[in-house]
Amino acid sequence: MAASAAAAGIGAGADRRVQIRGFRGLRSSGLIPFGRPLPALPIGSSSGFSSIIRAVSTPTKPDTAVKRSKVELFKEQSNFLRFPLNEELLSEAPNINEAATQLIKFHGSYQQTNRDERGVKSYQFMLRTKNPCGKVPNKLYLVMDDLADEFGIGTLRLTTRQTFQLHGILKKDLKTVMSTIIKNMGSTLGACGDLNRNVLAPAAPYAKKEYVFAQETAENIATLLTPQSGAYYDLWVDGEKVMSAEPPEVVKARNDNSHGTNFPDLPEPIYGTQFLPRKFKIAVTVPKDNSVDILTNDIGVVLVSDDDGEPRGFNIYVGGGMGRTHRVETTFPRLGEPLGYVPKADILFAIKAIVVTQRENGRRDDRKYSRMKYLISAWGIEKFRSVVEQYYGKKFEPFRELPEWEFKSYLGWHEQGNGAMFCGLSVDNGRIGGKMKKTLREVIEKYNLNVRITPNQNLILCDIRCSWRRPISIALAQAGLLLPRYIDRLNLTAMACPALPLCPLAITEAERGIPDILRRVRAVFDKVGLKYNDSVVIRVTGCPNGCARPYMAELGLVGDGPNSYQIWLGGTPNQTRLAKSFMNKVKVQDLEKVLEPLFYNWRIERQRHESFGDFTTRMGFDTLQELVEKWEGPGESSSSRFNLKIFSDRQTYEAMANLAKLQNKSAHQLAMEVIRNYVAAQQNGKGE
Secondary structure, three states: OOOEOOOOOOOOOOOOOOOOEOOOOOOOOOOOOOOOOOOOOOOOOOOOOOHHHOOOOOOOOOOOOOOOOHHHHHHHOOOOOOOOHHHHOOOOOOOOOHHHHHHHHHOOEEEEEOOOOOOOOOEEEEEEOOOHHHEEOHHHHHHHHHHHHHOOOOOEEEOOOOOEEEEEEOHHHHHHHHHHHHOOOOOOOOOOOOOEOOOEOOOOOOOOHHHHHHHHHHHHHHHHOOOOOOHHHHHHOOOOOOOOOOOHHHHHHHHOOOOOOOOOOOOOOOOOOOOOOOOEOEEEEOOOEOOOOHHHOOEEEEEEEOOOOOEEEEEEEEOOEOOOOOOOOOOOOEOOEEEEEEEHHHHHHHHHHHHHHHHHHOOOOOHHHOOHHHHHHHHOHHHHHHHHHHHHOOOOEOOOOOOOOEOOOOOEEEEOOOOOEEEEEOOHHHEEOHHHHHHHHHHHHHOOOOEEEOOOOOEEEEEEOHHHHHHHHHHHHHOOOOOHHHOOHHHHHOEEOOOOOOOOOOOOOOOOOHHHHHHHHHHHHHHHOOOOOOOOOEEEEOOOOOOOOHHHOOEEEEEEEOOEEEEEEOOOOOOOOOOEEEEEEEEHHHHHHHHHHHHHHHHHHOOOOOOHHHHHHHHOHHHHHHHHHOOOOOOOOHHHHOOOOOOOOHHHHHHHHHHHHHOOOOHHHHHHHHHHHHHHHHHOOOOO
């Protein structure tokens, strides 16, 4: 049994009535080891869970059966993520059984079927890489590009957590693809499953001290919380551990058991036999930079520096999360809230203490309620902080004041600060394919560029010499990868999850549907007289799990039925306020009936510089509902009074038409976008 957290070293003043003993994992016999529980209180109270939903790590009595989900049993009996996955991978069947399907998630893969096909299921696998900070070495990008063509569906997918997804991998090719990724500076370990997922950080490759330190911290946290048992390497590279040396501070933090955090006699010192109750998400950033949607994570870490820019410590938020279930009001999206501040040398110990608190107390009976946000909502932040401090061994210092958050896209050309440049590329919905994929490969290979993936599903080309800027710009433009001033602003901030046809949870379209939705929103803007540089943050998901973080959008569309969406309103452009559910079951063909009155009234009623999200929050949903119900149209649109002839000759039209086809637009649409963006840039004093 791990040492008690009530040992000496607990911060003075901690609530000694709340004392926790470490959990060593369930024995193969199914018996539950001793542990001292926290006080059991009814669900929904501010300070605890009932005994039936307490994690198995803290049972009421020794050897007392506690209700657990099926997945918990699969994990317990898996020999640290090996069995029965190892056997299922050797069978001739194109699929794997239920237990193996759960376990392969920890290895970075989901089993899927093509839901567009009818009849016999065609099983395939999605692979997700793990790229802390979104960093992708040149060698790995080229390998992923090759694998997509040889074993996948010919496209790469950039995710909202700065990783790649490969779709369409057959079971017989899994080991080849996995081993190739591992041997070329990549990994999929922990990209899915009940453990820490990819750690986010600003993708910009600045040489600034604070950015470098934040990114190093994100990488160290990712290393600290990587599974240690070796099952991943046993299954995919025959036991060969292809990994670099770990920083000494990571090894020290992982091995430290001063406050009863570890299972010293198990191959997983932090995770034990059962890992975490559910997936766990962490992001690290610097003040102002909210490119990572910091408040949506289980743990949000913000670097705090002194006046000279020297890193001193970290503010920590806890309890964010997007997932929910339709028509189950006890599930909800939630923003992280301040936990406290720690000196920079303590950050790994503090992170570990938070993870262990969730490991010991998160629900393991009902996966809908297993994220840490529900533990904090039930306990309250004060009790949660008190328990974490026992595992941390210190009191958290007061949260340091932070400036207002800003959304950073890092699109276009920027100085890195070390003599080189980087170029951020807008990739619609993160899907890289066709001519774009071919051109990106040519540029990345020719100039030996490293790459970074952003949390907004975009791509950054790094370490570009100034003399390369012009030829690279020309090559990218010819593939439809335009500078941000030539792209509709709606597209620049929009996101969608993959949804249909491969995601088994999708209720309706997201990635395949959002291009048409954005075109229709732009048409509504034109109809009601909004200016071209007016924009809103739009995010679309095919189900309520929130993978594209729709609950932070100014306009979120969440699939709630076939060709139907729940509409969420009220987020902010800098992603600091939760949206709220406005309407249910809006058919995709009826979106204009809702959006026209909302956007029209935003134009005529908004205050100076008021965003759409702020406008909808200020007006209130009752008023907005009344506007929608009484809507009869805007009358003559200001935009309809003007008709500008775009093309003067056939050659210009054909050139524009070819470029527009790459972006799935008409020549007229693209020409209008270019003209509007140019005019807007001149008006803003940004013309070149």
